[in-house]
């Protein structure tokens with residue numbers, strides 16, 4: 473196609489941020505730090521490699537997700553533990569905070585709730601920043617590895633993609649049929665995954681995660697959460713996923729309860745206040 477004569481001028485128009493976040497309440501990270509200081513562990517679960525596990529995180533508690541044995545990526549789904557209709561909204565979280573999340577960012581729930589489900593309060597990989605390929609860690613751009621795309625591209629019926637792992641774990645946790653559970657599995661937060669878009673074709677890429685045992689991502693639960701996480705069959709996601717080829721490791725999810733009185737000035741966020749008449 474021939475370029476119009478003013479092509480350069482049109483391209484030179486400066487972009488504007490779609491969703492400026494200056495009006496959002498700023499998370500009180502100092503408050504969360506004080507609450508974390510004498511917090512005690514109240515629960516934990518090991519997520520086996522190529523499988524998923526669930527844990528409940530009461531509002532006002534912390535969820536610590538750790539690498540324990542080797543570099544490994546986790547695909548995380550979050551639900552309101554009291555209402556599975558409210559779940560993590562990866563796309564809007566991306567629109568608000570960018571393609572990757574770190575300390576101070578929030579994980580938002582779907583419509584009509586659209587409120588912070590969790591706040592990222594610690595990230596030992598925050599040093600990584602954005603590498604020379606445009607890659608960064610903890611993305612909200614990937615969807616989750618799934619058997620449908622695997623079948624589409626390569627054929628076959630692999631049952632340990634994150635999508636299937638999350639489906640089985642949610643089914644077990646809430647006594648749902650596989651069909652009911654599958655319909656509730658949603659686009660994930662890719663914990664520890666290092667990803668970006670190629671500069672030439674804008675394709676989604678992954679590269680070996682910089683995560684090492686001892687690294688962790690820690691969330692503060694703003695509402696009662698059911699966390700479901702799959703230890704991805706891609707392992708560190710440096711080469712392949714959706715197969716048994718990659719080296720995989722388990723991961724750890726821990727729940728910590730703040731000391732009494734340390735959250736006196738914290739209140740759970742209300743559901744979104746939009747009137748929902750849609751103008752009728």
Ligand SMILES: [Zn+2]
Nearest residue numbers: 617634704705
């Ligand atoms: Zn996966």
